[in-house]
Amino acid sequence: MLWKRILSAVVGIPVVLYVIYQGELPFLAFVMLASVIGMREYSNILVNSQVKLDGSDFKLLYFSAVLMPLAAFFSIEVLFAAFISLIGLILIKGILSYPDQDMNKTGTIAMGIIYPSLLISFLVLLRQIPEVGVEYIILVLVVTWASDTGAYFTGMSLGRSKLAPKLSPKKTIEGAIGGVIAAVLAVIVMNMFTFSFHLAIAIAIGGLGSVAAQLGDLYESMLKRIAGIKDSGNVIPGHGGVLDRLDSLLLVAPVIYYMLVLI
Template sequence: MLTRAITGLFFIIVLIGALLLGEVVFTIFFSLVGIGALYEFYGIAKSEDNKPNVILGMLTAIVLAVLVSLHFVGVIPFKYVWVFIPFFSFIFIASLYQKSKLPFNDIAYTILGIIYACIPFLFFVALGFISGSFNHYIPLGFLIILWANDTGAYLSGRSFGKHKLFERISPNKTWEGFVGGVLFAMLIALNLEQYFGSLQKWEWVTMAAIIGVFGTLGDLVESMLKRSLGVKDSGNILPGHGGLLDRFDGLLIAAPLVFLFLLMLQ
């Protein structure tokens, strides 16, 4: 428990530090986290029947992350981000030269890893630039809301939880915890406008509702992934917490949807 608490505190300090140290550090750090999450995904997905092309998958993700990062810090226009597209084609072509019983399984897991484990972090990075210039308050608010949802879900589920949410996937999650987490996240969001500005109060609250609902579903999706692959944790980079996918499971589904919501408001 002590190891888990120390790791959790250090983890939060590092994340907040990456947000506060400016657009370059923020962009590089969370792009690297996405690449690390992809590496974890390939590690747990690899089996006798599934052999994702780790080299090409990682190369594609790195190229995409670099191009997106260069765009956000103002080095290249957005049209150059599409240079990553040929790398997706190479993933298909490379399978022609590999002796695999199920080549499309390999292709599917290679591409799925990029979409599921890496790209959501690029959407999270995009939240920092959604207003046209770098604003760390929006991604910081996202993380605070996500943590508030987790905390509210844990406390309300432990105190009142009786009705299972998805027992087949996660036996410990309850409807009471789910509702409590969303409500607590929205309560915290009500106060963010006062301290962070950036968005109107109703926008913060709507953002919290999206994070609360889809962050929980993201947690369940990651649990489903681990169950289907027969693993307990996605990795061991964070002692007491598992891997990057374990810690950012809520972000993976919620970040692209929050980005879409805020983009529609522009």
């Protein structure tokens, strides 16, 4: 219902902005909570998809949801050390469990460690950047919001050609282009007041960020289609689950992080 969406936004947005501003442990705790809830939703998707995982598999997934953001709090080197260690655990478990642990099961667990645990941890990496961490997190939110909004309204008014008809029938190529343009314009405007990127860099951040946002949205749509569910969860009244709200942002964060590192 619309009133639930509005109420969730009125309550949720100030809370999100507060923890972003606070940074450090409050922001880490917030991301870890989102990671754990997102992993619960991912696990439910697996159950609905009839992927046969045992209790130790789910424990490993939840462990990764806590470990990855915590590792990112220290550095990207620690994050990837944690990631490689978890992948190693999957391989060891697969060897010891053979022939029960097939390739599909191993790949599903590995993907769970990447999505959402690894991807969401880039928010922590961005926030930990001295002096500009808050601005970089806001940049991720702006790119994601502008891309989603631009794609929605352009698709509604001009959409004719289906982008992925079997996966998401309402999404159009025109809407996707509108999302890219909206994200680019939003970054250019933000750049005028907050950053000092070269115009080409601002355009690249907006353009590539929008592409990442739309891919993230489509990927989660694919997961829900496979599982036969409408929403990933119901933790946010009127908005569905955490993955429903973060699907676009999960890919935008690492893309912007690496673009900023290269800059």
